[in-house]
Amino acid sequence: MLTREKNELLTRVGPGQPAGELLRRYWHPVCPVQELSSEQPTRFVRILGEDLVLFLDKSGRAGLIQDHCSNRGASLLYGRVEERGIACAYHGWLYDTQGSCLETPAEPADSNFYLTVRIRAYPVQRFVGLYWAYLGPEPAPVIPKYDVWVRKDGRRDITVHPRLDCNWLHPQPRRGERATTSSEPDPDGL
Numbered sequence: 001m002l003t004r005e006k007n008e009l010l011t012r013v014g015p016g017q018p019a020g021e022l023l024r025r026y027w028h029p030v031c032p033v034q035e036l037s038s039e040q041p042t043r044f045v046r047i048l049g050e051d052l053v054l055f056l057d058k059s060g061r062a063g064l065i066q067d068h069c070s071n072r073g074a075s076l077l078y079g080r081v082e083e084r085g086i087a088c089a090y091h092g093w094l095y096d097t098q099g100s101c102l103e104t105p106a107e108p109a110d111s112n113f114y115l116t117v118r119i120r121a122y123p124v125q126r127f128v129g130l131y132w133a134y135l136g137p138e139p140a141p142v143i144p145k146y147d148v149w150v151r152k153d154g155r156r157d158i159t160v161h162p163r164l165d166c167n168w169l170h171p172q173p174r175r176g177e178r179a180t181t182s183s184e185p186d187p188d189g190l
């Protein structure tokens with residue numbers, strides 16, 4: 001039986017927590033590729049205690065940024081994707097996949113204010129039919145190409161569980177809830 005202190009040490013995964021800092025050294029799968037598209041270009045992601053938005057811009061780039069806009073805090077989940085990034089639904093501030101602000105439409109035309117604005121953004125990679133995120137310090141490691149992930153002589157299933165109300169160490173599916181499994185052809189061809 002874990003002591004309360006050890007349980008806290010292992011299960012607190014926000015920024016600055018020991019377990020959070022350790023888990024930030026790894027890539028984490030955050031969304032099946034099929035669940036992000038031009039029809040559904042944004043998804044809310046809660047990982048390692050951070051509320052984030054995964055989006056696909058109209059140039060096909062995936063980004064993972066903080067949920068709340070740095071202007072008045074509107075959720076970027078409801079943003080409008082454009083060629084260069086995602087524009088906040090409230091006052092239109094436009095962010096790219098790196099978290100740089102590219103436009104602040106209400107400012108005077110000659111204003112460089114947008115250059116001073118940045119939001120949290122994390123690297124995203126597409127691999128074996130999933131989007132992966134890395135929330136740790138740069139440089140990001142390479143996603144390991146384990147043989148069972150990249151071999152071509154079988155079928156790959158991706159199973160998505162409903163949200164679990166628990167920490168990462170004690171997953172318990174809620175009674176009556178079922179995971180969904182997809183065995184469609186791998187969109188990455190790996």
Ligand code: FES
Pocket residue numbers: 069070071072073074088089090091092093
């Ligand atoms: S709250 Fe996002 S632009 Fe104002």
